Ligand SMILES: COCCCN1C=C(N)c2cc(S(N)(=O)=O)sc2S1(=O)=O
C-alpha cells in the first residue's frame with residue numbers, strides 16, 4: 587500500500603493539518619481505547635532540527651509502543667516535538683471548530699509490526715501514527731518541564747480522540763500518517779511557551795513559529811471515539 591505523493595487520479599490528497607469540525611465528526615463505536623506504553627528510559631537525546639526540536643527515542647525494539655484505538659498494528663515510539671506560533675494566539679497545527687491553540691505536541695510512532703524500519707514505514711499509507719496533543723495557556727506544566735521522564739503522564743485518564751488519515755505537516759509531507767488527536771488539551775504557561783521561541787535555526791535565527799497552514803479535508807471523514 588504505497589503512499590500517494592500527489593493528487594493522482596486514484597487518490598485524493600490527504601494532507602495535514604485540518605480544522606476538526608466536531609459536529610461533522612462521526613462517532614465510531616468500533617474505535618477501541620488507545621493502548622500507550624512508554625518506557626522513559628528509551629529517551630535518547632534532544633536535537634534541534636532547524637524548524638523545531640525533536641526528543642528522540644531508542645526505537646530498536648518495541649519498548650515504547652502505541653496500539654489499539656484506530657490502529658490495526660502496533661507502532662513504535664520514534665520522537666516527539668512541538669509546533670508553536672509567534673504569539674499565544676495561535677501556533678497549533680490542528681484547529682478545533684476554527685479555534686486555534688497556542689501550541690501542539692506531536693508524538694511520532696512507526697508501524698514496526700509491518701515494516702522493518704522507520705524510513706521504510708514512511709513510504710506506506712499506514713506507516714506512521716502521530717498523537718497530537720493541543721496545548722492551552724494555563725498553569726505551568728511540571729510534566730512539560732521534564733517531559734522526557736514523564737512521557738507516561740501525558741496519557742490522560744479519559745483518552746477520547748478524533749482520528750483521520752493525513753500526512754506529515756513538514757516536508758516531505760508524505761501521506762503516511764494516521765492522526766490521533768486527543769480531545770483533552772494539556773496546559774503550558776506562557777513563560778514555558780516563550781522558551782520555544784528562543785530556539786534558533788542553523789542560521790541562528792529565532793524559530794518564532796513552525797505551524798503549517800490548514801489543508802483541505804477533501805472527502806475525508808474524521809471519526810470520534812466518543813459520542
Ligand atoms: C520520508 O522521511 C521523512 C522523515 C519523517 N520525519 C520528517 C518530518 N518532516 C516529520 C513531520 C512530522 S509531523 N509534524 O507531521 O508530526 S513527524 C516527521 S519525521 O518523522 O521526523
Ligand SMILES: [Zn+2]
Nearest residue numbers: 667669692755
Ligand atoms: Zn509535528
